[in-house]
Amino acid sequence: MSSLTSRYLRRTLRSTLISRNFTASAPVKDSVQNLYIKILKSYTPTGEKTGSEVGQVKELILPTAPQPPTVDTSVSSELLSSYEAEDLPPPEVVLATESLEKRFIDNSTAHAY
Incomplete structure (x- = not known):
């Protein structure tokens, strides 16, 4: 009896596994899209008149x-002559014995009190 029921179950399960069906709904026409495409196809642009841009651009x-x-040469020559005529003090002569360390020590002793 068990073989009979198992045989019956095998047949029913096999038939359900094999016979799966997928249904798809029929495509629906989009009336708005069809109307839009129809209007786009029938559109013709109006021709522009030549010279219509005059006054607008x-x-x-x-x-x-x-x-x-331009460089004024008289001003530059005046500046040069006044620079040459200027009396500049002679540059300080720094002796090799007077070093930066000595100046630092002198400054630190002056500020120590």
Whole structure:
């Protein structure tokens, strides 16, 4: 009896496993999309008249090239002569014996009190 029931179960399970069906709904027409495509296909742009841009676009005028700066030679010669005429004190002569360490020690003793 058990072989009979097992045989019956095998047949029913096998038939259910083999006969799986997937259903798909029929595609629905999109009326809005169809209308939009129909209007796009029937659209023809209007032709532009030549010269219609006159008065709507500003004319392009390039600026003039800038002039290079000029140097006044009389001013530069005056500055040079006044610089040469100036009396400058002679530069300090730093002796090899007077080092930075000595200056540092002198400054530290002056500020120690």
